[in-house]
Amino acid sequence: MSEPDAPRTVGVVLAVDPDRFDEVVEALRRAGLRVTAEQPLLGSLSGTLSEDRLPALAAVDGVLAVDRDRTVTLPEPGSPLQ
Amino acid sequence: MNGPVSGPFGGQPERAEARGNEPTYTGRYVVLLDQAEARQGMEGLRSAVGVQSVETVSGADPGEATEVLAASGASVLFDNLGVAVVDTDPDQRHALVTAAETSSSVVAAEPERYVYALMITEAERTVTHSYPAYRSDDDQIARQARAEVTAHRGPTWDETTCTWGLQAIRANFSTLTGRDVKVCVLDTGVDTGHPDLAGCLEETASFVEGEAVEDGNGHGTHCIGTVAGPADPADAPRYGVAGDARVLAGKVLSNRGSGTDGQILAGMSWAVSQGAKVISMSLGASVEPGELFPQTYEQVARRALRLGTVMVAAAGNESRRPGVVRPVGRPANCPSILAVAALNKDLATAFFSCGAINGEGGEVNVAAPGVGIFSAAPGSSYQSLMGTSMATPHVAGALALYAEADPEMAADALRDRMLAGAYPLPQLAEDVGSGLLQVP
The missing domain is CATH 3.30.70 (Alpha-Beta Plaits)
Incomplete structure (x- = not known):
């Protein structure tokens, strides 16, 4: 468990310039991102990092977008409305 | 004469x-x-x-x-x-x-x-979206005239041989079947042993840790059935739009119906790498009025379009009409992802269907049948469901037919042609976009 005062770890998804994907991902790692999945074809990746490091990600050259990784949830199976 | x-x-x-x-x-x-x-x-x-x-x-x-x-x-x-x-x-x-x-x-x-006005039922040329008020394309006019007949038929549909949804989008009159067109459904997986669906599966993949692609929920199987259920099921009316489409079943939602943006993005990349012409996403998360679309999805969808893939997503079920209209959810609210609204059997907007509350990207692009939708269920069975989730795979199947008709067409042109072919409805564009989906 985290210390009460320690920054939370958050999940993020990012879109980066696909033409220099590896270079940008490496820069993101240096900025504190722990990469969990990469999709070089579409220029996207996901990962986790300390919440206080979020602004640093957006500042990395070649990053097009940073969003919090959110959860999508369907209605319960058996519900008529899906 | x-x-x-x-x-x-x-x-x-x-x-x-x-x-x-x-x-x-x-x-x-x-x-x-x-x-x-x-x-x-x-x-x-x-x-x-x-x-x-x-x-x-x-x-x-x-x-x-x-x-x-x-x-x-x-x-x-x-x-x-x-x-x-x-x-x-x-x-x-x-x-x-x-x-x-x-x-x-x-x-x-x-x-x-003498020729009298109103003797001939002319194709309506009212529009609910920013398309020309008059089209010179005779085929288009004729198709819309047929759709008008459908629209006036009202909620009484004979579903003995074909679901009302397929009749409403005119799939039962099309000679196209989506042959060899790859359609990816990102959902809860698929019942790979379903006798109606086993033949349409091209590839499967699970992006959910610890779960196989086998559908323990039912949602994914239902959606895949609507895209590519067979032309003549043994024990059911026809319910699939594009019976000869090749389905890429990507499991991005768990059997409990839950998944993350990261899993969905991974599924999108897989679909594009497999040559999917269409990605169908009967999923989403609600957003607040004024909330901006997710930039990551938008960037990815734009790149997918350039690589030949159109993305469609459910507008969302959070409205409670009349009275409460909630904004189109994410990722359907991205400008480069088509948002699909749901219609009742009388072609009115379904009570739950989200609307264009937010700005850029938050629009509804097209509407499709989304109430009383009969399709496949795990265990070689069937069930009827409602939701914008059910409307979305109708659009994906229709896009497969458009793609079959013109295999060299670029993804953005494919999208535009489908939207232009929709039948205008009397509802506001905020609720139904270009109108009722029609297959080519």
């Missing part, structure tokens, strides 16, 4: 034959002349029938033609059309028909009819 007309050369009509209180025939004859020798043909008729005067109209000036036609006793030759309107005395009509039959310059002659 109605009335006392037989063959290309009409008999003698009663002048002012009754149609209610309105006359059917004007008493004049319309004569189709051999265009190469229209003037000679007209001259022959004039001498045989004793036509008093013939005015010739060559140009496209409507004023000139109107004036000449209104003149009593006038006969008019439309030179550039090879058509004449001939006014004769009643006792000369037999001579006219005889002359027409014997003249090599006359192709046909028939009594001129």
Whole structure:
């Protein structure tokens, strides 16, 4: 468990310039991102990092977008409305 | 053809034959002349029938033609059309028909009819989106006229052989089947053993840790059934739009129906790498009024479009109409992802269907059947469900038919053609976008 005062770890998804994907991902790692999945074809990746490091990600050259990784949830199976 | 007309050369009509209180025939004859020798043909008729005067109209000036036609006793030759309107005395009509039959310059002659507004059901050209108010494309107009008939049929659908959803989008009238077009469904996986679906599965992949692609929820199987269920299921009416499409079943939601943006992005990348023409996403998360679309999805969707893949997503089920309309959810709210609204059997907007509350990207693009939707269920069975989740795979299947019709078409053109082919509905574009989905 985290210390009460320690920054939370958050999940993020990012879109980066696909033409220099590896270079940008490496820069993101240096900025504190722990990469969990990469999709070089579409220029996207996901990962986790300390919440206080979020602004640093957006500042990395070649990053097009940073969003919090959110959860999508369907209605319960058996519900008529899906 | 109605009335006392037989063959290309009409008999003698009663002048002012009754149609209610309105006359059917004007008493004049319309004569189709051999265009190469229209003037000679007209001259022959004039001498045989004793036509008093013939005015010739060559140009496209409507004023000139109107004036000449209104003149009593006038006969008019439309030179550039090879058509004449001939006014004769009643006792000369037999001579006219005889002359027409014997003249090599006359192709046909028939009594001129009055045409009344509303006698013909014209294709509606009202629009609910930013498309031209008039299209010259005859096929398009004809298709919309058929759709109008569907729209007026109301909620009474005979689903013995085909679901109402397929009838509403005219899939049962299309000769296209989506043959060899790859459609990816990102959802809860698929019942790989379902007898209706096993044949349509091209590839499967699970992006959910610890879960195989096998559908323990039912949602994914239902959506895949709507995309590519067979043309003639053994024990059910037809419920699949594109029976010969090749389905890429990507499991991005767990059997409990939960998944992350990261899993969905991974599924998108897989789909594009597999050559999917369409990615169907019956999933989403609700957003607040004023909330911006997720930039990451937008960037990815734009790149997918460039690589040949159209993305469609459910608009969301958070509305409670009338009264409460909630914004289109994410990722459907991305400008480069199509948002699909749901319709009732009477083609009204479903009570739950989200609307265009937010700005750029938050619009609804098209509407499709989304209530009482019958499709496949795990365990080789079937179930009926409602939701924008059910509307979305109708659009994906239709896109497969458009792609089959023109395999070289770019993804953005494919998207635009589908939207342009939708049938305008009376609802606001905020609720139904371009209107009711129609297959090519």
